[in-house]
Amino acid sequence: MTATDPHQVFHRTIEAVWRIERARVIAGLTRLTRDLDLAEDLAQEALVAALEQWPRTGVPENPGAWLTATAKRRAIDLFRRNAVAERKHEELARELEALEQTSPDLNSTLDDPIGDDLLRLVFISCHPILSTESRAALSLRLLGGLTTAEIARAFLTPEPTIAQRIVRAKRTLAEKHIPFEVPRGPELAARISSVLEVIYLIFNEGYSATAGDDLIRPTLCEDALRLGRILAELTPQESEVHGLVALMEIQASRTRARIGPSGEPILLLDQNRAHWDLLLIRRGLAAIDRATNILNTNSTTNKSPTDISSAPKNTPTRGPYLLQAEIAACHARAHTPEATDWARIVSLYTELAHLTPSPVIELNRAVAVSMANGPQAALDLVEALATDPSLDRYHLLPSVRADLLYKLGRHHEARTQFELAASLTQNTRERVLLLTRAASCQTPPR
């Protein structure tokens, strides 16, 4: 490493501090200024000030408070300068000063009294008014502490595209006057699922690259997991948040086993389970327990004695992420593929399909059925699905169909389906795998 230059070392230290503090600083400033874009600018200016001063003064005891205080002073200056033009800014400047005077201890005025600022920042970054892509970019930037260049690299997208996406997202939030708040009541569930969607999108972008040659971009999975873990502590009472964390932990536990030595994907049942990360599996199972406990507690507290007639059997409803996590857990708990509880997986998929009907889930259910009840039962389901036009371009349908046909000894048909699947996938590695399987259909079974 060339890490000996003291200036460079210092620079990296400040960068690390910044990564830790950034989200909280921006969140606090957004609350004070009610302007996300301005908050980010001010935070950036504070960082520049730190880069100038800290090499001389050393890193302060509480660097986060220092950064917020510096940014806040700049906000007051800015508002004063603009005060003539805009009354609103004058008010804000006065409020900020008043705040500073009522509490002489600077740190405590900057502290977030209820601890909601970060959560507010989560909700505004993932506001449903923004496209999923914009939400992902904004979350990684504001919450994950990634630079625009890092986000661009992670999504294999040119940097100006990401920069523009972020600028536009912030503009939309300002123009639509999206409040910086934690949604309450019935809105909360919808807004949480908007956040979860973004986190899972980021995770999946890392886990199963939609295009390009590599199958996994592990750092993006780590970023998504970290966001999920943070959210789980911010909203500990939301079972679906723990459900998503569980799902990601368990999926991430297979990272090492999913890719062969020459970069080819290895299917779940062919993976060397000794390479699964037991720590992540344990964390995933613990997150499932957390989610389940919340559901059980809610169902007992909601049930009043007079209620019994109306509720035949008060089983708490598991959300889609928790169900998917439970499915992943069935695999994680099985020490060998043969030990997999396929009947349970089929029933979990049935519950999931009931909750969020989708041909993709039906297809997965068919795969589980083939394991539980044999390929013919599954093929009937898959062939029914083949008439669904929404799956026309979905490579996994012919891929699954081919596999079932192959197992039934119908190799000629299997080959056609493998080739169709290969022509539909955009992942180079996967295409190679599918073509190899198509070629293996040449030789009839003995």
Add this chain to the structure above:
Amino acid sequence: MRFMVIVKSTPESEKEGALPDPELLAEMGKFNEELIKAGVVLAMDGLHPSSKGARVKFSGTHRTVVDGPFTEAKELIAGFWLWQVKSLEEAIEWVKRCPHPHDSNSEVEIRQVFEMEDFAPILSEEQIQHKVAKRAELPNQTANK
């Protein structure tokens, strides 16, 4: 990347039945809470004094068991965390915020855990740029789920 953050022992922490000072315990609790809230902690545990442990020494085909306690306190481990952070510097920053884990002078060691990338080379800048260019030619990916 993952780091194992190792809290070294001191003569006091090695004492039989030694329990940490309640004030320190509370401070550590706060620090741990902060780490968990930041999504950094993967695992953590504290260890009993070495008097409750043993060593197995390897010499050729021989294995000799030596019971604890062991004398060189500062070479012993009193507890550890497993953290997931972005860089060694981030791990260092977090450790600096840790309350002093013992009464007497002590040390916390930060060690990087082997990851998949350590065995398979990560992409070069050139390869990444090539992918970016290739990706830009493709139709919008998010449309088909």
